[in-house]
Structure formats: C-alpha cells, structure tokens
C-alpha cells in the first residue's frame with residue numbers, strides 16, 4: 001500500500017490553534033482510497049525541514065502533502081509554487097543559496113480542484129505560498145526530492161482558520177469537518 005506523509009504545523013505567533021496540525025493528527029493511521037496516512041506535526045522553526053527530510057527517508061512515502069494555516073484566506077488553497085525566499089523579522093534571505101528560484105507543486109492541482117468543487121468545498125489554486133515557513137517547507141521538500149531524483153509526488157495546501165479561531169474577529173473560517181473532508185478528497189485525487 002502506498003503511503004502518504006501528511007504534515008501539519010504547530011501553533012505559531014499569536015495563533016493558539018493551528019488547524020493544519022489538528023487535521024494531520026486526526027488523519028494519522030487512516031486508510032484513504034487505498035493509501036495509508038502517516039502524519040507528522042512540525043514546529044514552526046527551521047527544524048521542520050530536517051524533520052521532513054528524516055521522515056521521507058524513514059517512511060519512503062509515495063506522496064507528501066504538507067498543510068499549513070493561511071491566516072485570513074477563505075478557501076482551501078492548493079499552492080502551485082514555492083519560491084526560494086524566506087522572511088522573518090524583516091530579514092529576507094534565500095532558502096538555499098544555490099537553489100532554483102522556484103519549484104512547482106507535483107500534485108495534479110486542476111483535478112483536485114474539480115473534485116473539491118464537485119463536493120461543494122470552497123477551494124482555489126494559489127500562486128503565492130507566502131515567504132514564511134509554509135513556503136519554506138514546500139520549497140525545502142521539493143528541493144530535497146529533486147536532489148534525491150525521486151518519484152514522490154509532493155505539494156502544499158494552505159487552510160483557512162477554523163471557527164473557534166475567529167470568534168471575535170471579522171475573518172473567514174471553514175469548519176474542521178469540511179477541511180478534513182477536503183483533505184480526504186485531495187488524498188483520493190492524487
């Protein structure tokens with residue numbers, strides 16, 4: 001059975017909850033569409049790259065789906081591209097000095113999007129994964145796979161807030177149930 005490495009992130013900055021880590025944890029061990037899910041919740045630090053690197057070598061997955069929270073986005077965002085930029089505290093640098101400018105997702109985004117919409121789940125393809133750790137892990141993973149000359153299919157998905165994160169904020173959210181259903185549809189569609 002092919003394995004899916006499903007990663008999410010821990011909480012970060014002022015966000016006490018990170019739906020990406022919750023969804024990843026909830027789906028650990030499940031068998032979806034003939035694929036076995038192995039989850040991993042990552043710290044929002046530079047260690048995340050090394051941890052994913054080790055998980056890939058240990059698990060040898062057929063697919064890697066990385067999840068993260070996109071504060072304020074109102075749909076599931078299928079990220080198309082990771083760029084060689086990281087920025088924190090107004091300092092911007094390359095992720096890998098000698099890396100290419102960008103990598104494209106290796107997931108069939110158009111098909112996944114169609115399936116999500118067929119199931120009435122708001123989603124879109126995004127062309128900008130940001131310049132923080134979500135873009136970092138997407139770039140890091142794709143760079144590592146290229147270096148390994150691997151056939152693993154990998155990509156990144158940004159999630160909206162869940163309702164309990166925006167109780168007193170005028171911001172969009174999506175229920176955890178709908179996000180989970182969306183990620184199951186993604187896993188069936190890869």
Ligand code: PCA
Nearest residue numbers: 009068069132133134135
């Ligand atoms: N979202 C942040 C980092 C961790 C997360 O869940 C981002 O969009 O970069």
